[in-house]
Amino acid sequence: MLGFMRGQPLLSTVIHREKMAAAPVMMPYFGQQISSKSDLVPDWTRQEVSTGTTIMAVEYDGGVVIGADSRTTTGAYIANRVTDKLTRIHNKIYCCRSGSAADTQAIAEIVAYQLGFHSIELDEPPLVETAANLFRASCYRYREELTAGILVAGWDKRKGGQVYSVPIGGMLVRQPVSVGGSGSTYIYGFMDANYKPGMNKEQCMELTAAALSLAMERDGSSGGVVRLASISEEGVERRVILGNQLPKFSTH
């Protein structure tokens, strides 16, 4: 039972594994669910480590803002509550990872190596689109074995700030704003309503922090702190928003 979202980008609704279906037929439970399997061995010893997660990336004129939660789960156990899911691929190209922790770490390392090599050959900073295509090549070729949903975002001289989405299955699409991970379903509506083209960096930061905060409230596989980063011609600026500093909404 993997606590992440498996999305098939056939332009159909995304389907959750585990308890959550596209139509919420989940049983409301108070407290722990008793497992009928061996109660002597905790379930997390048998579960794959996953970054069931919420990630988001937004383009603005001059750069990108990326954000992620910080929870890594093995079943119901939170293996790491301060994970850094914003992984550097190159100086001004980062990726946001969701899905299997092992798969995404491995792919990111491979792409970082490939891109570093390419950049030396080119004698120039690499393009974000190149990095995105390298991700896509790996994710598509090994699509049956991998579970990785990745957002590639960065800045380059040619096209400025760019966000590319490489969801499970290995498609590649550029979008002005994109969300991913199991928590992303809950914030599609919020994102559609609140994103406007032409926002500046601070507005993008606030939008991302608010969206991640909302998703972390609703998704059991997302939580912890909000990690943000902005990438522009000037460089990379990282921020952390701790739990008690997150934006609050009236239903809490």
Place this chain on the structure above:
Amino acid sequence: MLEEAAPEWLSEEVKTGTTIIGIEYDGGVVLGSDSRVSAGETVVNRVMNKLSPLHDKIYCALSGSAADAQTMAEIVNYQLDVHSIEIGEDPQVRSAATLVRNISYKYREELSAHLIVAGWDRRNGGQVFATMKGLLTRQPFAVGGSGSSYVYGFVDAEYRRGMSKQECQQFVVNTLSLAMNRDGSSGGVAYIVTIDEHGTEEKVILGNQLPTFFDQ
């Protein structure tokens, strides 16, 4: 030679994979739904009104299996009629919700429908109840159906206590529009019902009149 197979939708269960929402304001409630009924990938009804009256000032919003939801609503409508004659006055919203809950709890293994019950009564004003798999809980607002997953973030952020009737109606329309854009099982037109002390007002908002967002 390719044989013509029977169309898939004849064998698929008919579902109101849907988006429904109910919200209270001081003096009444607003209920909203989309209008799509699907059987597998086919839309078998694109203009279905999923807001079903249980009594003059109590409505419910249907989601899940179309047959289950409709039948539950009809049974509760009948039971409420009898109950209101017995007590000699308009029933409470809580009574209607309890009747729905009793059915969905008793038959929770067989049924797969989720109804949101909302209405106005003299004792407690506007109320919204969620009844899912046999749970009964009163909430300031409730969303349901497959499309609701996509708008949890939006409703959490936008809902404030003390909204007026117009603000609630706009909130419902915006929420439905966002969900219908993202959920393949929701779409068509938006039906809105506003219930308060003075009566019940039904409204339809056609597809091209729904609010649009940055990528449309």
